[in-house]
Amino acid sequence: MIPYYARFWCGDTLAMHYGFAEHATQPLAEQLINTNRFLVAAGEVAAGDRVLDAGCGIGGSAIWLASTLGAQVTGITISPKQLAVARAHAARAAVQEHTSFLLRDYTDTGLAGGSFDVFWAIESACYADNLGRFAREAWRVLAPTGRLVIADGFLEREPATEDEHGWYRSLLDGWVLSRLRSASAVVAALAAAGFRDIRVWDKSSDVLPSARALERRCRLSYHVTQLGQWMGLLDPILMRNNLAGQSQYQLLRAGVASYRVIAARK
Numbered sequence: 282m283i284p285y286y287a288r289f290w291c292g293d294t295l296a297m298h299y300g301f302a303e304h305a306t307q308p309l310a311e312q313l314i315n316t317n318r319f320l321v322a323a324g325e326v327a328a329g330d331r332v333l334d335a336g337c338g339i340g341g342s343a344i345w346l347a348s349t350l351g352a353q354v355t356g357i358t359i360s361p362k363q364l365a366v367a368r369a370h371a372a373r374a375a376v377q378e379h380t381s382f383l384l385r386d387y388t389d390t391g392l393a394g395g396s397f398d399v400f401w402a403i404e405s406a407c408y409a410d411n412l413g414r415f416a417r418e419a420w421r422v423l424a425p426t427g428r429l430v431i432a433d434g435f436l437e438r439e440p441a442t443e444d445e446h447g448w449y450r451s452l453l454d455g456w457v458l459s460r461l462r463s464a465s466a467v468v469a470a471l472a473a474a475g476f477r478d479i480r481v482w483d484k485s486s487d488v489l490p491s492a493r494a495l496e497r498r499c500r501l502s503y504h505v506t507q508l509g510q511w512m513g514l515l516d517p518i519l520m521r522n523n524l525a526g527q528s529q530y531q532l533l534r535a536g537v538a539s540y541r542v543i544a545a546r547k
């Protein structure tokens with residue numbers, strides 16, 4: 282599944298997230314790296330900062346932060362497969378001294394309190410079943426001058442039409458999400474945990490080109506994926522993933538979903 286994903290989407294960037302496009306024809310790889318760049322600015326990430334990449338995927342942001350900024354990054358994920366792939370990529374990129382990858386739950390990391398300058402979460406906070414625990418753990422692991430940055434998809438309004446309900450169900454099913462939350466729910470959880478200076482950027486129009494690219498790739502590979510599943514060659518989750526990849530663009534375009542960056546200070 283991970284090699285398939287790398288070929289299908291992220292290539293060398295290892296990014297399991299949307300990109301921020303500066304113009305419509307910008308190559309996808311640059312859009313994906315722009316997301317990292319935007320978060321670096323929003324979270325004021327500097328050389329030598331200790332960053333906790335909460336929900337690190339296969340290490341894309343962690344390796345990029347270590348190699349381009351010289352940040353000291355701990356990536357955590359609940360997927361043993363991702364962990365192994367992230368470690369292998371860090372070794373290939375020769376950033377082992379600046380990165381470490383651990384199998385941990387971001388709501389209960391077991392890491393020392395006050396031990397990070399930045400809590401970084403790209404498209405991972407949406408998986409938190411308990412938002413309060415997520416926010417409190419982020420607060421706990423951050424040093425007194427710590428910053429938090431989140432980039433994620435949010436529910437902008439309830440689906441209204443039959444199509445919108447279908448797209449939403451297919452998104453949740455294919456990306457194994459229990460729901461999309463409103464940005465205000467996340468802001469409220471952060472404030473309740475003690476975060477201050479909470480800022481929110483609406484990046485929905487910037488992610489549309491990458492959302493469209495994902496939709497196209499899923500639409501074009503739909504029949505091959507279907508055939509692979511019928512022949513028992515592909516995991517059935519790939520089919521549901523494919524449909525979610527088509528639905529996410531429709532939801533963003535219809536304004537049911539939005540994409541936002543949230544930054545805050547401890």
Ligand SMILES: C[S@@+](CC[C@H](N)C(=O)[O-])C[C@H]1O[C@@H](n2cnc3c(N)ncnc32)[C@H](O)[C@@H]1O
Nearest residue numbers: 296297298336337338358359386387403405408
């Ligand atoms: C869509 S991927 C994003 C990966 C990465 N942030 C990126 O942008 O490339 C979501 C990530 O969140 C992680 N995740 C989900 N729930 C988690 C939890 N409770 N604790 C730690 N990681 C979690 C998944 O394992 C996965 O790595």
